[in-house]
Amino acid sequence: MVALIPSIRTISPRLTELFWDVPVSDELLEMKIYILSEISKNFAPSIEDIRSGFKTISIQWKERYGNFGFEEFLANLSLKPTSLDTKTWEIPVCYDLEFGFDLDRLAKLKPITIEEFIHLHSSPTYRIHFIGFLPGFPYLSGLDPKLTTPRKSQPDRAIPSGSVAIGGNQTGIYPQQSPGGWHVIGRTPIRVFNSKASPPVFFEMGDQIKFKPISKEEFEGLKNFNPLQLS
The missing domain is CATH 2.40.100.10 (Cyclophilin-like)
Structure with a gap:
């Protein structure tokens, strides 16, 4: 089971990176897609850009990263079974x-x-x-x-x-x-x-x-x- 909560890195005042220190896998991919969706739904007004890598999600904020409740949000995310609607x-x-x-x-x-x-x-x-x-x-x-x-x-x-x-x-x-x-x-x-x-x-x-x-x-x-x- 891939750990739900990734490490959080502050790259710059407006750039935050989520990182998973695990091998690349379809399970990790499903987790990233789920978290990307949840972040986009809950923080869209504060986000300028959001991108994914093999083991990362990078978030460019519109303003300096502050007390958005982001870390609490990640900690409280419930692990849900993910069924990818893919083609x-x-x-x-x-x-x-x-x-x-x-x-x-x-x-x-x-x-x-x-x-x-x-x-x-x-x-x-x-x-x-x-x-x-x-x-x-x-x-x-x-x-x-x-x-x-x-x-x-x-x-x-x-x-x-x-x-x-x-x-x-x-x-x-x-x-x-x-x-x-x-x-x-x-x-x-x-x-x-x-x-x-x-x-x-x-x-x-x-x-x-x-x-x-x-x-x-x-x-x-x-x-x-x-x-x-x-x-």
């Missing part, structure tokens, strides 16, 4: 070397064939633990340990939008072109982030993602399609 999304990915420009190098590093690499990456069902560092960038757990690869020592200046990449023991999707230090192994034709849509990102923290390998021809044909919701 599973199928994301098509083209692993062609034109899109996955680091794939061949990573496969040789392991060493396994490119086909084995694609199979290992597309077989798991991944869980979204939080969204950042770019709007719509999902940090996913569930990567096969065989594919774990340290981030690049020299980041790329421009990783194309839709790139699927590996960094450490995580995999994720670049929602827009950006500098980045993850290893790019493929690309999805699905538009992950759309600033004109409401909401701008179709998935949420706690949702699951399944990658489906596709050909270059299929990639071109799916550019204007929405992601498939499996459940």
Whole structure:
């Protein structure tokens, strides 16, 4: 059982961080989603921004952190069974070397064939633990340990939008072109982030993602399609 009450850190006069010193797990994720919901419901007028990490919740207050009753609120939260209302999304990915420009190098590093690499990456069902560092960038757990690869020592200046990449023991999707230090192994034709849509990102923290390998021809044909919701 994950401890309900996290440690509370004051990062700055207006920034408070909740931290759990436990391994990353679906149980911890469910706890964070529950506490995020409760904080948002009870302290919305005082909050400027609230974000989650793998083991953290960071709260940016509108004013200096003071006697909001926040610590008493956390201490008095009752542990409730959490049933996540989550969705599973199928994301098509083209692993062609034109899109996955680091794939061949990573496969040789392991060493396994490119086909084995694609199979290992597309077989798991991944869980979204939080969204950042770019709007719509999902940090996913569930990567096969065989594919774990340290981030690049020299980041790329421009990783194309839709790139699927590996960094450490995580995999994720670049929602827009950006500098980045993850290893790019493929690309999805699905538009992950759309600033004109409401909401701008179709998935949420706690949702699951399944990658489906596709050909270059299929990639071109799916550019204007929405992601498939499996459940």
